[in-house]
Amino acid sequence: GEEVAQTPKHLVRGEGQKAKLYCAPIKGHSYVFWYQQVLKNEFKFLISFQNENVFDETGMPKERFSAKCLPNSPCSLEIQATKLEDSAVYFCASSQPFVETGGTDTQYFGPGTRLTVL
């Protein structure tokens, strides 16, 4: 597709429950990024993928967060045993390579999934 799609739009979980978020990147984009936005302003990088391989996971709280990007499936971000502080909007972005430098080009963001942990 031409837009990054994220589901669900809203997710409500009780503390300790599992939450799973999905992202379908723009067709042809080989990089996928997950970010967490808390308090309406602060963005935190979580993890990125190059195709189905983890590219950078330096932002992931590994004890409870996991993510995958498998061929022919939406990417997913899973939070086991959610905590109150996990309440945030989770954004997925995708990008294609920028051939000249070997880096990435514009990152296009999805509409986000708002996770509320009660």
Added chain:
Amino acid sequence: SQQGEEDPQALSIQEGENATMNCSYKTSINNLQWYRQNSGRGLVHLILIRSNEREKHSGRLRVTLDTSKKSSSLLITASRAADTASYFCGSISGGYQKVTFGTGTKLQVIP
């Protein structure tokens, strides 16, 4: 992770006026991207400027980049009420390509 800084934090102007937002970042960059976020919505990409570029235009938007000062500015000319939103700069540096976002500028355009 380090955050860039944007100023002002909030800006209120009349419709038709120009709005300027500034962004500073901490490390050498590959590129810098500006985004708009309407209340409760996702990020809309506005402009990407690469480290070897100094200025870029798109419609009513003008972005400048000064790598010696590690700063960028976004100018919106002839603002409209529909420009009311939060604006974020995001820098990409190093090999891992993650965006490091600024703190955002909340722009209000009064009709």
